[in-house]
Amino acid sequence: MPAVTETREQIEKLGQSSYKWGFETDIEMDIAPKGLNEDTIRLISARKEEPEWLLEWRLAAFRAWLSMKEPQWAKVAYPPIDYQDVHYYAAPKKQPGPKSLDEVDPELLKTYAKLGIPLHEQAILAGVEPEEGAEERLPVAVDAVFDSVSVATTFRETLSKAGVIFCPISEAVRDYPDLVRQYLGSVVPAGDNFFAALNSAVFTDGSFVFVPKGVRCPMELSTYFRINARNTGQFERTLIIVEDGASVSYLEGCTAPMRDENQLHAAVVELVAMQDASIKYSTVQNWYPGDENGKGGIYNFVTKRGACRGARSRISWTQVETGSAITWKYPSCILQGEGSVGEFYSVAVTNNHQQADTGTKMIHLGRNTRSTIIAKTISAGKSDSTYRGLVRMMPKASGARNFTQCDSLLIGDQCGAHTVPYIENRNMSARVEHEATTSRISEDQLFYCRSRGLSEEDAVGLIVNGFCREVLKELPMEFAVEAQKLLQISLEGSVG
């Protein structure tokens, strides 16, 4: 990652001004020196006042990481990452914890405003009571991850009344050490893959959710991730545990400030669903994709995996991926419980020079397990997008079913879309179905829309949203609207 000169920065700022969410917040930072070694890990662990077992766990992950190689099989290309040229810890300077949101740095609240966090959520953040007669809505709890430390958490009380724990994972380590110790790394082991090992060694924050037996989480849980400090790798760790008969819907949304250097992001998300439990995990990812020439942008290497441990449990991943320079991401389900269900609904948009290699893995272990994969890929500009999916039917997965549908939409003639389905069936009674289509936005469709008064961009937006409808309808309302706008914004300038 090269040093950046003042002038180049200026010029790039001009070029990148089309990225609406490019801004940096000026808050004093506490930053660890660049580089990764055992001392860095000890420093992180000490700053977070972690117990000994967690430090040991991190160090073990680090040692495993040292012996691993960065994966090369994905269809993405990028210059080698210098892991010693990254800050592994950055936190807003420690102040006494805010008693109310008035005490939260106004810069941060301004950031929320710029992020376009829906007004009512801002009001919730600001503690404003809803106006009388105002439309009743499902409240959303926001755990804001600002760089590496969660600064504001709302609705904790309502949730705790229901017995739901929703807090930064660092707090969970302190307050619920047994739960964390039992489940951390139980779905994505510390040495699972190169990026997961790195995350396990250096994760700084993320969310923790625990929904006890029989509880339907009374609100949708939402986290806005932000990447703020220059050159700070982001290593979020999310752990969601849902006990028997309980359910939760979790929303993860991301935008990032404009920057000049590629930024590494390697998150790990682990989901555990017990008997009859259900987890819906929705993501809208809009990190900085780099400028028109492919410069800058986030490298997003994520490991997301859910374990359907109990019978009839259900895990549903829905993602709309429009951002990042490089996306490497395969939200997966381990379908262990008899009759458990895994779902993956995905829209991945690439434009300009973006590269995305994303998909899912459905590992069918138990009898009568079912999975559905609907993957929509949209490529424009000179971008390249790959759907990579694995469906594995293990010997005991009698009566298991999978249905996969991959549709690619190409805009222009310089982009690429690839579908790589891996199917491994080791059970005679299991059935796997795969359908794939590739299409282009036709001149006919564009002209038809425009002759009805739609601008070219609105026409593309409409057609693309139509193409993605099956996935978008899986998103919670709040997100669906945001996602539709994002799709359109991310394809601006892709036609004509």
Place this chain on the structure above:
Amino acid sequence: MSDFLKISGLHASIETDGGAKEILRGVDMTIPAGELHVVMGPNGCGKSTLAYALAGREDYEITSGSVAFKGKDLLELEPDERAAAGIFLAFQAPVELPGVNNANFLRTAVNAVRRARGEPEMDAVAFLKAVRAATKSLSMSDEMLKRNVNVGFSGGEKKRNEVLQMTLLQPSFAVLDETDSGLDVDALRIVADGVNRLRGPEFSALVITHHKRLLDYLSPDRIHVMANGRIVHSGGPELAEKIDQEGYAAFLADAA
């Protein structure tokens, strides 16, 4: 006052594998405000091309000639600007938009056009009222609004959907490209009524058809015969009768 719509010496060609192919070879036509004109002509003579050229389809290159609409140079405008200016084309083959809800499409279009015309946008309630009234007048079921634009529509439903769009977008100049083809007698009547409801001193239309039947309901002001990319003959409504009985042979001889 300048003419409402004036097409002069319009030449248009299309890029094919074998090079540029000229389709319109000098079309001249003037349509005054409030009049309904008809273009008839054999298959492949360029009727749809003329319709597309008026609506602004990019792959038809205008090589020479001009089109003035209410005193403005129409050829300067993008297709969506033409829609805002009041042009509407009912497609001969309406296009399918998978996944795009018909009601949503209509509302997006109506509000885009209203914005461009400096009119206030319609909220969901007002729109629903307007669209219900329009579907009712066209004997369409509201169920059509929930479906995806033209996807799985029968030929007749597609044509009616075009007229529905026209009704809501309130154009001042409509081109109907064989909107009557494939319609049964009742549907034909409904479509004709849809056009007639728009008629007035500020509304003109160009109706492309093969059938005299539609014209019985529309009482056109003038009939133009097109052959080989030109208007070869124009006359009063009685011309439709003649073509119905004798075909185009007489005019083709002229055009050759």
